[in-house]
Amino acid sequence: MPVDPKQRRAARHAQPADSAAQQTRRKAPITVDRITDAALEVVATQGYDALTMRSVAGMLDTGPASLYAHVVNKADIDELIIGRLCAQLVLPQPDPAAWREQILDVCAQIRDQYLQYPGISRAALAMVSTNLDVMRVSEGMLGILLAGGIEPQTAAWAIDALSLYVSAYALEHSLVTQRQSKAGDDWVLSRDELVSRFTALPEDQFPQTRRYANELTSGTGHERFDFTLGLIVDNLTRTRPPA
Incomplete structure (x- = not known):
């Protein structure tokens, strides 16, 4: 049975499994500003301990090697994120x-x-x-x-x-x-508990x-x-x- 032309057109315009927004994000060029944005997002959501070249690259849907065309190393990213905060x-x-x-x-x-x-x-x-x-x-x-x-x-x-x-x-x-x-972590005591112990x-x-x-x-x-x-x-x- 012949396929309806409208169905053919819909198929051509259908988005793949990834959303258009995800495609746009992947295709956007890597820049120092985007690296800084990604680094701050890592720290905000996962803490500073999670900040690595790999975690920043992951936020940008790329590999760590892609970052080295724009930043020297992790210390360079440290300076960039502190600079961003200072700028505000x-x-x-x-x-x-x-x-x-x-x-x-x-x-x-x-x-x-x-x-x-x-x-x-x-x-x-x-x-x-x-x-x-x-x-x-x-x-x-x-x-x-x-x-x-x-x-x-x-x-x-x-x-x-x-x-x-x-x-x-x-x-x-x-x-x-x-x-x-952290559940069950009893190293941080309340003030009442500290007073009681003292x-x-x-x-x-x-x-x-x-x-x-x-x-x-x-x-x-x-x-x-x-x-x-x-x-x-x-x-x-x-x-x-x-x-």
Whole structure:
């Protein structure tokens, strides 16, 4: 029986098993921006530990070899993803009257960016980056501190100290969250359990820990973060680097 011409036309225009969107994604050229997008998606959905050349390539429906025409290695991707996050930060015009609030706000922005991507602050640790987006943030922070009358050497080291603390804080937060998400993992204790354990310690060996158990375990949200940054920033005007 002859096939109806409409059926023939429908067959020619029928999509294969893969959707048109999937075909378009596969055929789209690999670029640095797409590699960065894919890397951030890996971290957002699977955590930083899952970030490899292979996992990024998988997000792009290609093989790892395809990435090497655009990036050098995994460390290069680390710099790209931190650069992408830095590009999204809003840097103020340095104001001598508001420099303290400005520097704390920039640090809080960096913290919030890191917390969106579990463990991503590891990529920033021990990185001396020449990525322009990363350097834009360092330049902005330096300008804020200098506007506040901080000595240049003190300001330079302060940026390093603040960056290290923000990265460490975000990393600890991601590790705790990761452990809390695992059923049966009892390494992360509630505050009530910590207080109970501290107050049960032998009094002759741990008198201060028992007495100040509530103080030792206090702090909600980002209170400890704000406290520590405040300690650093409030001492900058009194700090002098060694000669």
